[in-house]
Amino acid sequence: MSALAWSSIVSLAAWVWLLLGQGFFWRTDQRLPPRRGPQPTRWPRVAVVVPARDEAAVLPSSLPSLLAQDYPGVAEVFLVDDGSTDGTGRLATELAGRCGGLPLTVVSPGEPEPGWTGKLWALRHGMALARTRGPEFLLLTDADIAHAPDGLRRLVAAAVDNDLDLVSQMARLRVGSPWERLVVPAFVYFFAQLYPFRWINRARPRATAAAGGCVLLRTETAVAADVPEAIRQAVIDDVSLARAVRRSGGRIWLGLAEGVDSVRPYPGLGELWRMVARSAYAQLRHSPLLLAGTVAGLVLVYLVPPTALVVGARDGDAVAAWAGGTAWAVMTGTYLPMLRYYRQPPWLAPLLPLTAFLYLLMTVDSAVQHYRGRGAAWKGRTYARPDAASDR
Structure with a gap:
């Protein structure tokens, strides 16, 4: 031959x-676990941490969806303005004033110290401030992610019902332009091929990963895993976060999202x-x-x-x-x-x-x-x- x-x-x-x-x-059936049993009598307190750098273009399409969360418990949003030059922090405050909903706090930590990537530097300050409020869970979400009104409630219910320490959803990326149609679905396909979701979600996992756009994390697990300090240099911060949680003994779940959408456009190949x-x-x-x-x-x-x-x-x-x-x-x-x-x-x-x-x-x-x-x-x-x- x-x-x-x-x-x-x-x-x-x-x-x-x-x-x-x-x-x-290649299967797409790994979705957020359904509720088991009755609604909780007490919903845990949640702090939402949003690192944002020059996100004024997408913030009007994403931040209002967080502020409008239909969550039965106590929740508040912390947006960390990571050295933006386009008025991201000011716009966030204006949007909160117009939209109402969950309380919003905007902070600016300054330029990252040596040895830190920008997003993790922002998360460090946001998580530290959020922990002063005593939340049981932290929702780490990117500034370009829009959430369905019941998104936070479903994430918390899945974590509580299934005794999970980290619940992550792969946001549905925007697919509008011809280049996005050609490249974006394959991006998630290749990611799943490298980190099969079923292997991650097994009782005895064979892979470890998360999707950084939407991560619900137990606060006590973050402390035990020394997050984000333990991964402060990571460029691929979501996979590094999952590995740190796994090393600390935490249980992880990752799946495809419904109602968690990226609003960031990638119109051209560049x-x-x-x-x-x-x-x-x-x-x-x-x-x-x-x-x-x-x-x-x-x-x-x-x-x-x-x-x-x-x-x-x-x-x-x-x-x-x-x-x-x-x-x-x-x-x-x-x-x-x-x-x-x-x-x-x-x-x-x-x-x-x-x-x-x-x-x-x-x-x-x-x-x-x-x-x-x-x-x-x-x-x-x-x-x-x-x-x-x-x-x-």
Whole structure:
């Protein structure tokens, strides 16, 4: 057999294994656990902490949804203005005055100290202030996330009913522009492939992760895990947070969201590219070996199948064409549930190899920027590689 035929057979075998042996990552049924039993007689106190840097453009679409939470217990919102230059803090106060609802406190901690990433520096101050109110739970949510009116109540009920220390929902990202349709559902698909939700949610977990846009955390667990100090250098703060909680003995749940939506637009490829590239190489622990393995894996798993089908059909290589076409069909089938979740047309599924190729280029670019000394960049800040990795 030809080298292409052998490669296509290996790719097909990889897809059979991904289909059946990677925690059924492609399924989208991991949703917030339903209520069990009657409503609580006492709802725990909750503090909502929102780190925000230059978020004036999205805040009118997100903050009112937090202030309007229909929560039976005591809750309040703390927005941490992380050195914004666009009037984020002032706008937040104005929105609270117009919308009413939950009490809002706006604080500004100043520039991060050395060894801290900006978001975690903001969380440190917000969580410290929130803890003075004695909350039993902390909701850590990004400034671009809009929540359904019953979102906080459902999160707390799930944590209390299931004795969970961290409940995290993967916010539904905005999908409007053609580039968003091509790239965004695949972002969540690849994340789930790397961290299968079923493995995370098992009684004996085989993976650990969280989604930083929406994290409900027990206050006593945050203290036991020394969060956020223990992860202060982390660029991928959500996965690092989950690992810190798990190390402290906490129980974690992660799933797809209903009623938790990102309102941040990524209309062009450039914005999406920067979103992925800013942390892709950090995900690989800044390892050239892991980078090479990732590139080789993406080529074998995502690019070989369509290549083998086309070239095999052209050259009369029946084995390559059959194995490549079958692998591509399995790949397409596993992507369809995520497209349905994002309410996108099924004809996008066969384009997954193209999207994977873009992610390959984004990952390589992330490494190139790192070795040029630019590190992970976000909103005017650049984070070099930490001396000691904090997200292991």
